[in-house]
Amino acid sequence: MTSATARPRRSYHHGDLRNALVEAGVELARDGGPDAIVLREVARRVGVSPNAAYRHFDDLPDLIQAVAHRALVELGRSMKRETSRLRPTGDEAVDAWRQLRAVGRGYVEFALNDCGLFRTAFDRRARQGREEGSVEDGCSPQELLADGLHRLVAAGLLPAEDIEPARMLAWSAVHGLALLLLGPYSDLPTRERDGMIDATLDQVGKGLLPSGVPQRRTGRTRKVG
Amino acid sequence: MTSATARPRRSYHHGDLRNALVEAGVELARDGGPDAIVLREVARRVGVSPNAAYRHFDDLPDLIQAVAHRALVELGRSMKRETSRLRPTGDEAVDAWRQLRAVGRGYVEFALNDCGLFRTAFDRRARQGREEGSVEDGCSPQELLADGLHRLVAAGLLPAEDIEPARMLAWSAVHGLALLLLGPYSDLPTRERDGMIDATLDQVGKGLLPSGVPQRRTGRTRKVG
DNA sequence: ACCTGAAGTTCACGCTGTCAACATATTTTC
DNA sequence: GAAAATATGTTGACAGCGTGAACTTCAGGT
Numbered sequence: 001m002t003s004a005t006a007r008p009r010r011s012y013h014h015g016d017l018r019n020a021l022v023e024a025g026v027e028l029a030r031d032g033g034p035d036a037i038v039l040r041e042v043a044r045r046v047g048v049s050p051n052a053a054y055r056h057f058d059d060l061p062d063l064i065q066a067v068a069h070r071a072l073v074e075l076g077r078s079m080k081r082e083t084s085r086l087r088p089t090g091d092e093a094v095d096a097w098r099q100l101r102a103v104g105r106g107y108v109e110f111a112l113n114d115c116g117l118f119r120t121a122f123d124r125r126a127r128q129g130r131e132e133g134s135v136e137d138g139c140s141p142q143e144l145l146a147d148g149l150h151r152l153v154a155a156g157l158l159p160a161e162d163i164e165p166a167r168m169l170a171w172s173a174v175h176g177l178a179l180l181l182l183g184p185y186s187d188l189p190t191r192e193r194d195g196m197i198d199a200t201l202d203q204v205g206k207g208l209l210p211s212g213v214p215q216r217r218t219g220r221t222r223k224v225g
Numbered sequence: 226m227t228s229a230t231a232r233p234r235r236s237y238h239h240g241d242l243r244n245a246l247v248e249a250g251v252e253l254a255r256d257g258g259p260d261a262i263v264l265r266e267v268a269r270r271v272g273v274s275p276n277a278a279y280r281h282f283d284d285l286p287d288l289i290q291a292v293a294h295r296a297l298v299e300l301g302r303s304m305k306r307e308t309s310r311l312r313p314t315g316d317e318a319v320d321a322w323r324q325l326r327a328v329g330r331g332y333v334e335f336a337l338n339d340c341g342l343f344r345t346a347f348d349r350r351a352r353q354g355r356e357e358g359s360v361e362d363g364c365s366p367q368e369l370l371a372d373g374l375h376r377l378v379a380a381g382l383l384p385a386e387d388i389e390p391a392r393m394l395a396w397s398a399v400h401g402l403a404l405l406l407l408g409p410y411s412d413l414p415t416r417e418r419d420g421m422i423d424a425t426l427d428q429v430g431k432g433l434l435p436s437g438v439p440q441r442r443t444g445r446t447r448k449v450g
Numbered sequence: 451a452c453c454t455g456a457a458g459t460t461c462a463c464g465c466t467g468t469c470a471a472c473a474t475a476t477t478t479t480c
Numbered sequence: 481g482a483a484a485a486t487a488t489g490t491t492g493a494c495a496g497c498g499t500g501a502a503c504t505t506c507a508g509g510t
Binding site for chain 2: 096119124169174176199202
């Protein structure tokens with residue numbers, strides 16, 4: 001409840017107000033989604049007057065955009081975390097595909113575990129202007145997906161000229177899956193939900209890779225279901 | 226501007242206020258999305274006091290849900306319209322796949338052409354309670370997708386036990402594609418956008434169908450890109 | 451020491467969703 | 481058919497919201 005910046009500051013000037021506001025916005029968004037980011041409440045939590053925010057943001061959408069940026073960073077972290085769990089098998093084809101699969105799993109996982117932030121990341125009011133270098137670590141969701149695809153190409157599983165449509169299918173499927181699980185399918189039992197995720201990711205692989213999804217020992221495709 | 230129900234009614238009682246309110250809500254949502262559905266404005270357009278709405282809806286989310294229901298109906302219409310354009314080729318495999326493809330195209334098309342309503346249909350505040358028979362005509366989006374999948378099964382293109390994962394991949398991919406085109410890819414030129422849609426739908430087919438996407442004369446899969 | 455500009459506050463406005471109490475029309479009941 | 485009951489629409493009020501304008505406090509350069 002009492003965030004790190006909630007204690008009454010001693011000086012008239014805060015020192016790092018902009019960051020504190022975004023941080024409070026992130027907390028609000030984490031449980032409650034983008035609509036929970038209400039300017040007056042954010043200011044209240046930081047212990048500052050509502051209009052103080054206007055020294056650092058044009059308006060509420062501008063604040064939301066800043067929060068959305070943080071959310072994207074966290075999404076990228078979740079994707080990267082999932083890939084870092086992988087142990088190389090030596091078979092580059094298998095490893096490449098597993099990496100892309102893990103990226104997708106991290107995406108959906110984040111959407112389910114931190115759905116407030118996830119929804120904020122793609123909120124309409126958060127159209128990022130020119131902020132290209134979205135993440136300093138170089139692990140924005142887009143980059144992680146691109147990395148996975150390039151590795152597939154390097155492994156000879158994906159023709160280089162198919163990268164664009166592949167990117168679209170992969171992102172679409174995983175994004176849509178996340179939103180459907182949060183929306184129309186939100187009361188699906190966890191067990192079945194996990195199965196759905198696995199099955200869908202496998203089918204994405206079938207759509208992506210002309211030669212099918214690579215397997216551990218053999219190169220054959222397996223049955224999913 | 227002046228809708229059919231905008232003229233000042235002569236009697237104290239409106240007669241069909243609930244419908245009029247929903248209608249006005251649909252217009253608001255059509256340009257402006259779910260957040261444009263503001264209770265006071267809806268009442269204003271119908272020419273009624275704000276609180277009159279509370280005789281027909283529990284609260285604003287309840288109204289939004291009613292609007293979302295209409296939006297789903299329109300989405301279904303768009304999907305059906307696309308399939309009704311198809312001319313049968315005689316080859317059941319080709320026809321079945323084309324139907325499912327058309328359903329998907331209608332979905333994305335609606336999202337792009339009527340994005341306000343589309344977003345309203347899946348708004349968080351519009352969790353439909355038990356309203357199962359969502360559409361009287363029997364053409365809800367879910368049903369249309371199911372029909373397409375069953376036809377694939379009947380044509381021998383899809384194993385019956387794969388229906389569930391297939392539904393999930395198809396819906397996810399198309400839903401995600403629509404949202405990405407409305408969001409991160411919103412400034413994509415129309416020409417490239419259409420190509421993206423086609424390519425993605427084809428790749429969905431590759432993910433769905435073990436034997437590949439059926440073609441007009443031959444049964445071989447073609448190259449997409 | 452003064453000035454200047456950045457950062458935060460106060461006051462005010464119009465807008466929103468919603469509650470409580472009231473008014474009017476329609477339907478039911480005897 | 482009048483009266484009672486119920487459905488439907490209105491008025492007034494309230495707190496909360498985003499935001500603009502004017503004011504205050506502080507830090508830094510000269």
